[in-house]
Amino acid sequence: MRRNAERKIQRPKKHSVIVKSIDILIKNGWVLTMDPQDRLIERGAVAVSADRIVEVGTEDALTASYKAAKMIDAQEGIIMPGLVNAHTHAAMTCFRGLADDLPLMTWLNDYIFPAEAKLTPDIVYQGTRLACSEMILSGTTTFCDMYLFEEAVAQATKEVGLRAVVGEVIYDFPSPNYGPVEKGLKYTEDLIEKWRDDPLITIAVEPHSPYVCSPDLLQKARAIADRNGVPMVIHLAETEREVAEIKEKYGRTPVAHLADIGFLSPSLIADHCVVLTEEDMMLLKDFDVKVVHNPESNMKLASGIAPVPELLRHGITVGIGTDGCASNNNLDMFQEMDTAAKLHKVHTLDPTAMDARTVVRMATIDGARVLGIGDTSGSLEEGKKADIIIIDIRSPHLTPMYNVYSHLVYAVTGSDVVTAIVNGRVLMEERAFTTLDVDEVMASVNRIAQGIA
Amino acid sequence: MRRNAERKIQRPKKHSVIVKSIDILIKNGWVLTMDPQDRLIERGAVAVSADRIVEVGTEDALTASYKAAKMIDAQEGIIMPGLVNAHTHAAMTCFRGLADDLPLMTWLNDYIFPAEAKLTPDIVYQGTRLACSEMILSGTTTFCDMYLFEEAVAQATKEVGLRAVVGEVIYDFPSPNYGPVEKGLKYTEDLIEKWRDDPLITIAVEPHSPYVCSPDLLQKARAIADRNGVPMVIHLAETEREVAEIKEKYGRTPVAHLADIGFLSPSLIADHCVVLTEEDMMLLKDFDVKVVHNPESNMKLASGIAPVPELLRHGITVGIGTDGCASNNNLDMFQEMDTAAKLHKVHTLDPTAMDARTVVRMATIDGARVLGIGDTSGSLEEGKKADIIIIDIRSPHLTPMYNVYSHLVYAVTGSDVVTAIVNGRVLMEERAFTTLDVDEVMASVNRIAQGIA
Numbered sequence: 030m031r032r033n034a035e036r037k038i039q040r041p042k043k044h045s046v047i048v049k050s051i052d053i054l055i056k057n058g059w060v061l062t063m064d065p066q067d068r069l070i071e072r073g074a075v076a077v078s079a080d081r082i083v084e085v086g087t088e089d090a091l092t093a094s095y096k097a098a099k100m101i102d103a104q105e106g107i108i109m110p111g112l113v114n115a116h117t118h119a120a121m122t123c124f125r126g127l128a129d130d131l132p133l134m135t136w137l138n139d140y141i142f143p144a145e146a147k148l149t150p151d152i153v154y155q156g157t158r159l160a161c162s163e164m165i166l167s168g169t170t171t172f173c174d175m176y177l178f179e180e181a182v183a184q185a186t187k188e189v190g191l192r193a194v195v196g197e198v199i200y201d202f203p204s205p206n207y208g209p210v211e212k213g214l215k216y217t218e219d220l221i222e223k224w225r226d227d228p229l230i231t232i233a234v235e236p237h238s239p240y241v242c243s244p245d246l247l248q249k250a251r252a253i254a255d256r257n258g259v260p261m262v263i264h265l266a267e268t269e270r271e272v273a274e275i276k277e278k279y280g281r282t283p284v285a286h287l288a289d290i291g292f293l294s295p296s297l298i299a300d301h302c303v304v305l306t307e308e309d310m311m312l313l314k315d316f317d318v319k320v321v322h323n324p325e326s327n328m329k330l331a332s333g334i335a336p337v338p339e340l341l342r343h344g345i346t347v348g349i350g351t352d353g354c355a356s357n358n359n360l361d362m363f364q365e366m367d368t369a370a371k372l373h374k375v376h377t378l379d380p381t382a383m384d385a386r387t388v389v390r391m392a393t394i395d396g397a398r399v400l401g402i403g404d405t406s407g408s409l410e411e412g413k414k415a416d417i418i419i420i421d422i423r424s425p426h427l428t429p430m431y432n433v434y435s436h437l438v439y440a441v442t443g444s445d446v447v448t449a450i451v452n453g454r455v456l457m458e459e460r461a462f463t464t465l466d467v468d469e470v471m472a473s474v475n476r477i478a479q480g481i482a
Numbered sequence: 483m484r485r486n487a488e489r490k491i492q493r494p495k496k497h498s499v500i501v502k503s504i505d506i507l508i509k510n511g512w513v514l515t516m517d518p519q520d521r522l523i524e525r526g527a528v529a530v531s532a533d534r535i536v537e538v539g540t541e542d543a544l545t546a547s548y549k550a551a552k553m554i555d556a557q558e559g560i561i562m563p564g565l566v567n568a569h570t571h572a573a574m575t576c577f578r579g580l581a582d583d584l585p586l587m588t589w590l591n592d593y594i595f596p597a598e599a600k601l602t603p604d605i606v607y608q609g610t611r612l613a614c615s616e617m618i619l620s621g622t623t624t625f626c627d628m629y630l631f632e633e634a635v636a637q638a639t640k641e642v643g644l645r646a647v648v649g650e651v652i653y654d655f656p657s658p659n660y661g662p663v664e665k666g667l668k669y670t671e672d673l674i675e676k677w678r679d680d681p682l683i684t685i686a687v688e689p690h691s692p693y694v695c696s697p698d699l700l701q702k703a704r705a706i707a708d709r710n711g712v713p714m715v716i717h718l719a720e721t722e723r724e725v726a727e728i729k730e731k732y733g734r735t736p737v738a739h740l741a742d743i744g745f746l747s748p749s750l751i752a753d754h755c756v757v758l759t760e761e762d763m764m765l766l767k768d769f770d771v772k773v774v775h776n777p778e779s780n781m782k783l784a785s786g787i788a789p790v791p792e793l794l795r796h797g798i799t800v801g802i803g804t805d806g807c808a809s810n811n812n813l814d815m816f817q818e819m820d821t822a823a824k825l826h827k828v829h830t831l832d833p834t835a836m837d838a839r840t841v842v843r844m845a846t847i848d849g850a851r852v853l854g855i856g857d858t859s860g861s862l863e864e865g866k867k868a869d870i871i872i873i874d875i876r877s878p879h880l881t882p883m884y885n886v887y888s889h890l891v892y893a894v895t896g897s898d899v900v901t902a903i904v905n906g907r908v909l910m911e912e913r914a915f916t917t918l919d920v921d922e923v924m925a926s927v928n929r930i931a932q933g934i935a
Contacts, residue, residue: 122881126888130823130837162878269831328824329892331833358892359879364817368824370583371781375825380784384583425615426812426896428575428924429931435579439782439811443879444897471881478882 051095052453053077056088058103058419061433063110063393063408067386069433075108077415080228080453085409101448101458103419107433107441110408111170111416111449112362113396116262116300116321116350118176119186120148120156122163123477125354133268133330141355144481145177148205153178155473157185160360162467164191166460167361167443170416170451173298173321173350173400175235175262177206180220183230190456190464192416194298194400196220196235196262199250201243214249221257228452231259231402233298238264239283240271244290251292260296260401263287266309267301268332284309293318298399300350302340303333310336314343319399322391324368326352334376337369338383348396349388361443366392370438385434419448504548505906506530509541511556511872514886516563516846516861520839522886528561530868533681533906538862554901554911556872560886560894563861564623564869564902565815566849569715569753569774569803571629572639573601573609575616576930578807586721586783594808597934598630601658606631608926610638613813615920617644619913620814620896623869623904626751626774626803626853628688628715630659633673636683643909643917645869647751647853649673649688649715652703654696667702674710681905684712684855686751691717692736693724697743704745713749713854716740719762720754721785737762746771751852753803755793756786763789767796772852775844777821779805787829790822791836801849802841814896819845823891838887872901 053076060073062085074091076084084091128140153176164172171192174182179197186193197206197220199213207216221232234254236242242250242263254261266272266283275283284305287293293316300321302313313320322337340347349369351360366388373383397407406414420441422430427445430436449457456464506529513526515538527544529537537544581593606629617625624645627635632650639646650659650673652666660669673685687707689695695703695716707714719725719736732739737758740746746769753774755766766773775790793800802822804813819841826836850860859867873894875883880898883889902910909917 122878125882126884126893129885129888129892130834132833136833159878159881166878325824328828329833331827331831331835333831334828358888361879361895364820364895367817368821371778371821372825372828374784375781375787378784378786380585380589380782381583382784423924425575425612425619425920425924426814428612429578429928431579431931431935432582435582435811439582440579442814442817442895442897444895467878471876471878475882478884482884 048096049094051076051078051083051097053099053101053415053450053455054091054095054097055101055103055108055417055419056092058106058108059433060085060409061107061109062410063390064410073108075409075417077417077450077453080414082409082411082413082415084411101419104421104423106422106447107420107437108409109418109420110393111418111451112168112392113348113400113407114164114169114172114350114360114362115298115348115396115399116323116352117160117172117174117360118353119160119172119174119182120153120176121353121355122159123152123156123474123481125358127355127481129358146205147481148177150178150181152477154181154185155470155477157182158189158465158470159474160354161186161189161191162462162465162470163360165189165449165457165462166446167363168418168420168446168449169360169362170418170449171397171400171402171406173233173262177204183220183224183232187227187230188464190229190451190454192229192406192451194231194233194260194262196233198235198237199246200237200241201246202241210246214253218253221259233260233262235262238267238271239286240274247287247290247292251294254296260298261294262298262300265299265302266304269304272304282306282309284312288312288316296401301327301332301335303327303335305336310340310343310345313340314345318345320345320347321350321399322347322369323350323352324372325365326356328368328372330356334372338373338377341387346395346398347391348399349391362392363437363442366438385432385438388438389434415450415453417450418446420445421447501549502547504529504531504536504550506552506554506903506908507544507548507550508554508556508561508870508872509545511559511561512886513538513862514560514562515863516843517863526561528862528870530870530903530906533867535862535864535866535868537864554872557874557876559875559900560873560890561862562871562873563846564871564904565621565845566801566853566860567617567622567625567803567813567815568751568801568849568852569776569805570613570625570627570813571806572613572625572627572635573606573629574806574808575612576605576609576927576934578811580808580934582782582811599658600934601630603631603634605930607634607638608923608930610635611642611918611923612927613807614639614642614644615915615918615923616813618642618902618910618915619899620816621871621873621899621902622813622815623871623902624850624853624855624859626686626715630657636673636677636685640680640683641917643682643904643907645682645859645904647684647686647713647715649686651688651690652699653690653694654699655694663699667706671706674712686713686715688715691720691724692739693727700740700743700745704747707749713751714747715751715753718752718755719757722757725757735759735762737765741765741769749854754780754785754788756780756788758789763793763796763798766793767798771798773798773800774803774852775800775822776803776805777825778818779809781821781825783809787825791826791830794840799848799851800844801852802844815845816890816895819891838885838891841891842887868903868906870903871899873898874900
């Protein structure tokens with residue numbers, strides 16, 4: 030910045046173009062901004078300095094205005110905001126395909142819980158590194174995580190360079206990480222303290238769900254979140270079974286129960302929300318609760334279909350998440366967008382439901398809003414953090430292109446992403462990583478998997 | 483073969499291993515046979531001579547038995563039968579993403595029909611070449627096509643080297659290709675004559691659907707198919723609207739109507755079958771009609787969800803298809819398998835519905851049976867045609883691997899296919915084509931798309 034200022038002083042000539050030095054100029058692509066005007070710029074460019082976007086415009090304008098230390102040619106592809114995976118359990122990559130096509134309780138009791146009982150910080154660290162590799166390769170630049178040993182998740186994510194909201198899962202029974210629940214609250218507060226003001230990592234308070242968290246625990250969690258100004262994450266109304274259980278226990282739906290105990294708030298991120306009443310939706314809207322839709326996990330576990338078109342009609346902010354790799358079994362947000370768009374069309378028998386533009390919005394700017402970082406992330410706009418991906422469209426399955434939104438939702442997959450930038454740092458270029466040794470990451474998880482199997 | 487025989491005579495020593503010369507030996511992979519025993523061979527190999535598989539077994543056994551002109555190392559990946567895309571309209575790649583998220587009639591009348599009115603043999607030829615490129619890249623080695631100007635489809639497919647069942651669409655109104663319907667029947671008979679005994683191309687008789695084909699036309703179509711011993715393809719019971727229309731016109735469901743006029747037969751390939759009664763399913767079973775499930779198209783067009791688990795319980799043979807790129811918008815059978823497995827779980831609220839093994843079967847051996855080529859294709863077995871693909875599993879999103887079937891359905895996408903062999907000929911190796919110039923194919927379709935847009 031100072032250099033630019035000096036240059037300005039040195040060249041006071043009238044009408045001359047001031048050429049500013051920046052770090053990165055991305056050019057020669059369709060710039061999909063996802064800004065409030067939904068601008069799509071043909072032969073566009075994005076200028077990046079340090080961790081920020083300094084300008085978005087036409088290639089002609091920006092190449093005249095900036096001198097970049099690094100120039101990236103998008104090869105007529107799509108330059109867009111990095112995707113926001115608004116709900117996952119990153120380290121569960123270690124259990125990808127361990128057990129599928131089973132009744133829920135068999136799956137949990139015979140496979141997932143026994144495997145999780147053996148978790149260590151190192152397994153979580155390695156599994157998170159694998160998840161980060163997969164997310165970078167498929168265009169995700171920000172994710173929201175809930176799991177065990179989240180200090181290891183934060184550490185792995187920070188090292189790799191992704192942006193994340195992370196939090197330790199808390200419930201009434203003892204955890205393989207911290208032991209009794211009081212220690213879980215302490216662990217969370219320590220995480221908040223340690224990672225405060227980190228440029229990439231935000232800590233959230235994350236009680237698992239109303240069916241394994243007492244009202245007392247939920248209220249304590251909310252108090253910690255309020256005191257520290259951090260978001261909360263919870264699984265909510267995921268299955269009919271959960272709704273029946275909560276109704277029996279508390280006499281009301283899970284959403285109404287949370288409203289009743291004062292848990293709902295604008296900084297609450299509610300995952301799944303599959304089984305909702307009209308009254309539940311009005312409560313979510315009234316308290317401005319954010320919702321995350323996980324269509325593939327809800328399908329695979331046979332949980333049901335979340336009423337997303339109705340949530341959107343209520344004006345509720347909805348993001349998209351993949352959920353963990355034990356119930357998906359991948360972290361590809363492009364496939365998740367495709368499924369989200371198609372699932373609601375067939376469910377409502379309306380081919381206009383969940384149009385492509387709406388779905389791209391959910392996976393970018395609305396996802397960022399869900400995580401409470403919409404002001405600084407989720408779109409390509411001057412002053413926002415530089416979280417940017419480039420998609421190569423020179424493939425048979427992406428030929429021809431009539432409509433960018435349609436392409437992103439119905440034809441692009443994660444494997445078409447060639448470049449990923451987070452916080453102004455290039456994490457992947459031409460599908461090569463700059464911050465991790467992917468062969469070593471895969472070898473580590475393969476060793477872990479041998480122990481699990 | 484003769485060379486091997488000579489060698490046998492030259493080396494009559496007892497207990498010596500007879501080393502046979504073959505064309506291709508694929509080794510160092512998980513060989514997923516899809517044979518009647520569902521054999522999965524760890525560190526397996528497949529021996530290919532001319533257009534056939536000569537043996538499937540362990541790498542140790544086969545490397546001792548064969549001397550191959552070409553050795554392919556699967557790098558510990560998955561060696562499996564090429565996928566069968568049992569229903570598509572290949573040349574509609576030209577309309578990929580032209581119009582989405584619209585009411586059905588707007589989509590058809592304002593976009594698809596006007597675009598199709600301008601079709602030429604060259605557009606269909608180029609669009610088919612693009613589709614073939616995409617199918618090879620994503621692991622499909624056989625497809626079943628219905629469209630206009632099918633001579634161009636057969637020609638393009640033959641040149642590229644894929645296996646296909648193709649047929650000219652016939653209906654009561656004039657066609658942009660052949661004009662009046664009688665000429666459509668003649669065109670079909672000419673195709674049958676021209677392509678008889680072709681090693682890759684089978685011609686089918688393809689009346690569009692019961693709602694645009696009169697009973698008289700359907701009966702003439704059936705007579706041609708019977709006379710020539712070729713399959714028939716029809717769209718059947720795709721929407722509630724179709725069922726209502728046929729009921730009003732003929733007093734019975736589309737399936738019952740076709741039974742009534744003597745159209746159902748074991749060589750009939752019925753696409754979609756979304757809206758069926760119990761009686762319909764019994765009729766399909768009684769006549770051994772083959773069914774093709776197109777979940778993504780049915781979702782995107784909001785047609786409904788085909789009762790596939792029930793069809794399977796009835797013992798009906800069901801394959802999987804992508805449908806055309808105007809209603810999907812890609813030809814990736816791996817994504818189609820993923821969707822098929824998940825869609826029926828959530829629809830039936832049963833996570834055990836449509837397990838991964840069943841779905842892989844539908845996309846391979848059962849797909850081949852649907853097309854009437856199950857005896858010679860669809861699995862890796864001695865004597866069958868060598869239609870083989872190799873999947874590279876050394877990627878973050880395919881790490882770790884606990885179960886091959888789960889991986890194929892829930893984690894692999896088309897971009898993980900590295901090698902494709904059809905009829906013993908290598909069409910792609912390390913994702914490079916051997917029979918087409920993909921840049922030229924894409925450039926041709928991009929030029930066509932400019933004219934359409």
